[in-house]
Amino acid sequence: MAVGLTWNVYDANTMTQAEIYGKVLCRLGEENTDIVGLSADLAKSTKIGEFAAMFPDRFFNAGVAEQNMFGMAAGLAKAGLIPFVSTMAVFTTMRAAEQVRTDICYQNLNVKIIATHGGISFGQAGTTHQCTEDIAITRAMANMTVIVPADGIECANAVRACLDINGPVYIRIGRGFEPNCYTTDAYGFEIGKAVEMNPGTDITLICCGITVLQALEAARDLEKSAGISARVINMHTLKPLDGEIIRKAVAETRRIITFEDHNIYGGLGSAVAEVIAEYGKSCAFARVGLPDCFSLVGYPEDLYSHYKLDADGIIEKVKEVMGKDFEDDDSWEDGF
Amino acid sequence: MASHEERLAAGLFLHALFPLLKVVMNENAGVRKKFAGVNASVQFQARDGEGDMGAYLKFADGRLDVVEGTCPKPDIAFLFASVKRMNAMLGGKPALFRIRGFYRVPLLVKVLALLMNLTLLMPTARPADPEKKRLKVKLTLYMMAASLSQFNKLGNPDIRKWTSMQPERIYQFSVAGREDMAAYLRVKAGKTQAGPGLYAKRRPFVHMKFRSVDEALPIILNEVNMVTAVEKGYLALEGSPEYARDIGNFMMQIQSLIM
Amino acid sequence: MPITDQELRELRGHAKQLRKDIIDVTFWAGGAHIGGALSLVEILILLYYKYLHIDPGHPDMPERDRFILSKGHAGVGFAPMLARRGYFDFELLKDFNKFNSPFGMHLDGNKVKGADVSTGSLGHGLSMAVGMALGARLKGRSWRTYCVLGDGECNEGSVWEAAMAAAHYKTTNLITFVDRNKYSVDGPTETVMGIEPLGDKWRAFGFIVKEVDGHSYAALSQAIEEAQAETKAPVVIIAHTIKGKGVDFMEDDVRWHYGGLDSDKIVEAKRYIETAVIG
Numbered sequence: 001m002a003v004g005l006t007w008n009v010y011d012a013n014t015m016t017q018a019e020i021y022g023k024v025l026c027r028l029g030e031e032n033t034d035i036v037g038l039s040a041d042l043a044k045s046t047k048i049g050e051f052a053a054m055f056p057d058r059f060f061n062a063g064v065a066e067q068n069m070f071g072m073a074a075g076l077a078k079a080g081l082i083p084f085v086s087t088m089a090v091f092t093t094m095r096a097a098e099q100v101r102t103d104i105c106y107q108n109l110n111v112k113i114i115a116t117h118g119g120i121s122f123g124q125a126g127t128t129h130q131c132t133e134d135i136a137i138t139r140a141m142a143n144m145t146v147i148v149p150a151d152g153i154e155c156a157n158a159v160r161a162c163l164d165i166n167g168p169v170y171i172r173i174g175r176g177f178e179p180n181c182y183t184t185d186a187y188g189f190e191i192g193k194a195v196e197m198n199p200g201t202d203i204t205l206i207c208c209g210i211t212v213l214q215a216l217e218a219a220r221d222l223e224k225s226a227g228i229s230a231r232v233i234n235m236h237t238l239k240p241l242d243g244e245i246i247r248k249a250v251a252e253t254r255r256i257i258t259f260e261d262h263n264i265y266g267g268l269g270s271a272v273a274e275v276i277a278e279y280g281k282s283c284a285f286a287r288v289g290l291p292d293c294f295s296l297v298g299y300p301e302d303l304y305s306h307y308k309l310d311a312d313g314i315i316e317k318v319k320e321v322m323g324k325d326f327e328d329d330d331s332w333e334d335g336f
Numbered sequence: 337m338a339s340h341e342e343r344l345a346a347g348l349f350l351h352a353l354f355p356l357l358k359v360v361m362n363e364n365a366g367v368r369k370k371f372a373g374v375n376a377s378v379q380f381q382a383r384d385g386e387g388d389m390g391a392y393l394k395f396a397d398g399r400l401d402v403v404e405g406t407c408p409k410p411d412i413a414f415l416f417a418s419v420k421r422m423n424a425m426l427g428g429k430p431a432l433f434r435i436r437g438f439y440r441v442p443l444l445v446k447v448l449a450l451l452m453n454l455t456l457l458m459p460t461a462r463p464a465d466p467e468k469k470r471l472k473v474k475l476t477l478y479m480m481a482a483s484l485s486q487f488n489k490l491g492n493p494d495i496r497k498w499t500s501m502q503p504e505r506i507y508q509f510s511v512a513g514r515e516d517m518a519a520y521l522r523v524k525a526g527k528t529q530a531g532p533g534l535y536a537k538r539r540p541f542v543h544m545k546f547r548s549v550d551e552a553l554p555i556i557l558n559e560v561n562m563v564t565a566v567e568k569g570y571l572a573l574e575g576s577p578e579y580a581r582d583i584g585n586f587m588m589q590i591q592s593l594i595m
Numbered sequence: 596m597p598i599t600d601q602e603l604r605e606l607r608g609h610a611k612q613l614r615k616d617i618i619d620v621t622f623w624a625g626g627a628h629i630g631g632a633l634s635l636v637e638i639l640i641l642l643y644y645k646y647l648h649i650d651p652g653h654p655d656m657p658e659r660d661r662f663i664l665s666k667g668h669a670g671v672g673f674a675p676m677l678a679r680r681g682y683f684d685f686e687l688l689k690d691f692n693k694f695n696s697p698f699g700m701h702l703d704g705n706k707v708k709g710a711d712v713s714t715g716s717l718g719h720g721l722s723m724a725v726g727m728a729l730g731a732r733l734k735g736r737s738w739r740t741y742c743v744l745g746d747g748e749c750n751e752g753s754v755w756e757a758a759m760a761a762a763h764y765k766t767t768n769l770i771t772f773v774d775r776n777k778y779s780v781d782g783p784t785e786t787v788m789g790i791e792p793l794g795d796k797w798r799a800f801g802f803i804v805k806e807v808d809g810h811s812y813a814a815l816s817q818a819i820e821e822a823q824a825e826t827k828a829p830v831v832i833i834a835h836t837i838k839g840k841g842v843d844f845m846e847d848d849v850r851w852h853y854g855g856l857d858s859d860k861i862v863e864a865k866r867y868i869e870t871a872v873i874g
Contacts, residue, residue, distance in 0.1 A: 006854070061787050064751055091716070124624070302694040336532060
């Protein structure tokens with residue numbers, strides 16, 4: 001009897017259920033014939049492969065050549081097409097940074113970037129394939145809209161919505177096995193408008209990407225076990241940032257913690273801090289993310305646990321900020 | 337003297353498999369009726385130099401409890417000269433053993449019939465009856481959770497290493513998210529706990545969700561492999577694929593021990 | 596100097612072991628870049644057991660030859676080879692990819708003894724190799740730098756920037772290999788983004804090109820020795836290999852660029868490896 005599983009990179013793509021944007025992109029491609037797709041030898045292992053399969057003449061594989069790919073995307077946009085470009089976040093924002101910034105942002109071209117494996121979501125691949133700097137980098141590029149969807153459902157919404165903007169958009173997702181925090185896409189997704197996922201009065205947890213679901217879990221537990229009422233905000237759009245919801249949180253809860261799969265320098269935490277500092281009202285504030293280090297190797301769930309970005313880590317940080325302490329209570333007997 | 341594997345297998349039979357008899361009692365009205373008004377204890381015991389291994393079934397007021405250890409005055413006792421023989425018998429293979437209290441024929445017949453229900457768990461059992469199919473899938477899900485938990489409690493070093501490194505996580509198995517067709521394994525820093533139903537206090541870290549009873553069976557019977565099952569939608573694997581794979585690996589190790 | 600029969604026996608033995616190790620590490624890691632590691636075995640074994648001036652007991656030995664695995668995803672082959680060669684305990688590989696392991700898909704040069712650099716992002720290795728070669732020359736040292744690239748990797752523009760520099764600065768103390776196994780991830784290189792005529796491209800960039808059977812010790816050996824003696828221009832050895840070489844059901848199959856194996860498949864794979872005669 002075989003122990004384990006035999007599979008290959010193409011199988012892995014079939015097994016990722018979180019990214020439904022592939023199907024959405026196909027439908028959009030049917031409606032709008034100006035949409036084209038590009039990938040850098042990763043079409044079969046990312047969801048843009050579905051678009052490639054459906055519209056082979058409107059898909060361009062640049063091979064292992066990201067700088068050229070983004071340059072080509074700029075050219076395609078200049079020719080009146082709407083390119084959706086997908087590769088890993090690290091290669092998008094660093095290998096091809098100048099093309100993204102100079103060819104696409106500076107010329108304000110209608111290019112939509114789907115950057116995969118953001119943060120440390122590709123844990124076992126190590127630092128060369130992780131990206132804990134991309135939010136900082138893309139926020140600093142003028143004309144760029146920056147979105148970090150909370151899950152596959154929100155990513156599909158972002159892909160739909162980004163067509164309403166005539167300009168560059170950066171959408172950053174994980175490796176595709178992330179759990180969904182939404183159950184429906186009809187919650188009123190709007191670029192630039194953060195979503196209050198859970199009302200609360202004691203403290204506000206501002207999150208983006210995978211930390212949104214973790215914060216919701218944490219909030220549920222905090223309410224039940226510690227009587228702490230935590231407001232959870234899904235700040236899916238990093239630029240333009242929803243300043244109003246932040247100011248409201250400062251005024252109404254006076255405590256804010258940000259959680260992101262990103263370096264604590266330059267990302268969500270810094271963006272929120274900018275708003276708080278300019279607002280002028282005092283507020284207890286903390287940023288949680290990668291503490292300005294390159295991540296250890298490991299499966300992403302273990303890394304999130306280690307860097308306190310999972311529900312338990314969030315609970316711990318909240319209790320630290322609130323200054324309370326609680327104990328473990330239960331029995332470990334099997335219940336059959 | 338029993339080997340470490342034999343004692344491990346025995347532990348799985350006595351502490352993971354036996355409690356499933358309670359499920360059979362609850363689900364099957366006919367079986368319940370047979371045991372209505374029966375107040376008796378049935379012992380299973382194997383002799384071993386390192387310490388006898390056993391547990392007994394306590395029938396009282398129409399309920400069944402599985403109790404670890406030796407019953408002072410069992411009505412029937414299945415006595416095995418070695419752990420190996422007990423494992424063989426409980427695994428559905430021929431084995432030599434003594435029965436003390438064999439003259440209590442009606443009780444003996446009822447108990448053996450009850451035990452026969454567990455053959456549903458065998459990889460060769462392919463029930464056609466929809467009720468039996470449902471029971472097989474349910475028992476299998478329960479057995480998965482219970483045996484993983486016991487495997488850890490009994491000290492298998494591989495699973496111990498695996499559980500010791502984890503923060504609190506829930507591994508959930510279910511058919512289409514149904515409360516009555518679900519079991520969970522809770523893991524935290526070396527400890528494990530298994531139970532029926534959908535664990536409510538924490539979101540599952542891994543959720544193996546079978547779409548339906550009929551689609552679960554071919555996967556359980558190893559007729560369809562996991563990759564195909566997920567591709568076709570029979571099985572949804574939510575959460576970490578690496579840890580889901582680890583669960584699969586431990587299940588295979590457990591199966592090879594007890595089947 | 597031609598390879599002796601005794602040497603051939605030993606090299607084949609090491610290669611067989613390495614192929615089996617790649618299969619095992621893939622299992623422990625839960626999945627790895629198997630195909631591209633298997634195609635590289637003969638090159639790795641020949642360099643590390645015959646040509647590289649190294650001392651596993653002293654991985655930081657200043658006069659050692661440097662080796663850069665620019666196709667860093669072949670770490671699943673590089674790591675067990677380093678372990679068997681004596682750089683670290685083989686047992687450590689059992690935690691490959693696990694939390695806080697020094698071993699992940701792409702080896703961390705700061706954490707793995709024997710790995711001179713951290714690679715993984717394609718197209719970086721050759722530039723670093725050129726830098727090392729220049730550094731050795733500047734310091735008047737005689738150690739050489741060896742750099743292995745993938746063929747898909749040759750899509751990267753930075754590879755050609757490095758090639759241009761190598762030729763310009765005549766870094767003949769740098770010996771470059773291309774593992775030409777004909778596939779990247781999305782398919783055959785010529786379908787995804789064609790690189791042929793590859794030899795002509797390197798020649799145009801000022802390299803001396805040697806095209807050899809990448810699984811023949813004799814051919815590789817001759818090419819390496821000629822490269823070591825070359826003083827006019829840097830040499831690139833284009834090694835024609837087979838992705839997945841050594842495991843029948845993986846050979847020349849793009850799908851095995853990356854994957855996992857169950858225990859039955861592992862037994863099957865090792866059976867083929869045991870009987871295959873390569874080199």
